[in-house]
Amino acid sequence: MAMSRALKLETIEEWRELGYYYDYDKEEKFWIIIGSKEGILKFCQTLKQYSQNPNNNTKSEHDHLGPYMYLKIVTWNEAFINDDGIYGSLEDLSKLADIIKACSDKAAFADIITIDKEYSSSNHSYIKIFVREDDFDPASPDTQLFE
Incomplete structure (x- = not known):
């Protein structure tokens, strides 16, 4: 079912607030992060803010990111990346x-930044970060918005 115009506009705004776009490549098993350097910094800040919140110290505590909320940051007893999200203490x-x-x-x-074993040797997936121009619109890669 196609998205309504109102939902598309809301989703565009949510991507822009997030500052970067993400998706998951099921065949190659990696998270795609696309953003300007400022957007990538926002992703780092999201991880830092999560890690600095003592309420997140309980195993299985998690946050869903972005308009579709399928990338998760999850508190866990070991570090790894999988198709569900990013896990770790x-x-x-x-x-x-x-x-x-x-x-x-x-x-x-x-440039393309690949994050894999430098985070964990237990990864089932990895992260590929695509660095875009300063005026990159994080909503632009979301093909559902332009159908």
Whole structure:
């Protein structure tokens, strides 16, 4: 079923507030993050804020991200990435934010940052971050909005 115009506009605004676009590649088993350097920094800030909230210290505590809410950050006793989201202790998730920020700081437009074993050797999936121009619109890759 097609999205209504009102829902499309709401979803566009939610992507823009989030600051980046995400999706999951089921065949290759990786999370796609697309954003400007500012948008990628927002992703890092989301991980940092989650990791700094003591209410998130309980195993299975989680946050859903974005308009479709299928990427999750989950508190767990070990660090890993799978098709459901990003798992780890609050310390692990903070470390991941630091890894991504360090890579992003060195990245240029059109670079692709891959995060895998540097986060965890227990990953079932990994993260690919596509660095876009400063005026990148995070809603633009969402094909459902333009059907």
